Amino acid sequence: MNRYVRCPRCGSEFCKDEPWKKICVDCWLESKGKSKSGNQSHVAELKMELDEARAKLSYYISRCRQLEMELSEKAAFPGLGEHIKDLIFLAHPDKHNNSPKATAVTAWLLDARKELCQCGPN
Numbered sequence: 001m002n003r004y005v006r007c008p009r010c011g012s013e014f015c016k017d018e019p020w021k022k023i024c025v026d027c028w029l030e031s032k033g034k035s036k037s038g039n040q041s042h043v044a045e046l047k048m049e050l051d052e053a054r055a056k057l058s059y060y061i062s063r064c065r066q067l068e069m070e071l072s073e074k075a076a077f078p079g080l081g082e083h084i085k086d087l088i089f090l091a092h093p094d095k096h097n098n099s100p101k102a103t104a105v106t107a108w109l110l111d112a113r114k115e116l117c118q119c120g121p122n
């Protein structure tokens, strides 16, 4: 979370986007013995902010793609989420003289329910 704070050395505001940033870029450069040129350091700070914004953007873009994929996978079987409980009930081996086929299908349905319900209890 970006927040602007006052530099304890020079009193100017800077973007404290990392917990380890205690002073502004100008004062940091000065403390490292590098020449401070107001305009250039401001540009450097803006570049750092831009890099971070780009990193966040690419994170959110890939997160959106991931969520869209999950959504389309769920939409591929509309109603399955609601009926899987009934399917497990209907296929249960107890209702089919413990037939191996019923056991296998029930196990598969339980796995499928686990996949479907990863986003919450159901």
Ligand SMILES: [Zn+2]
Pocket (backbone or CB within 6 Å): 007, 008, 009, 010, 011, 012, 023, 024, 025, 026, 027, 028
């Ligand atoms: Zn400063």
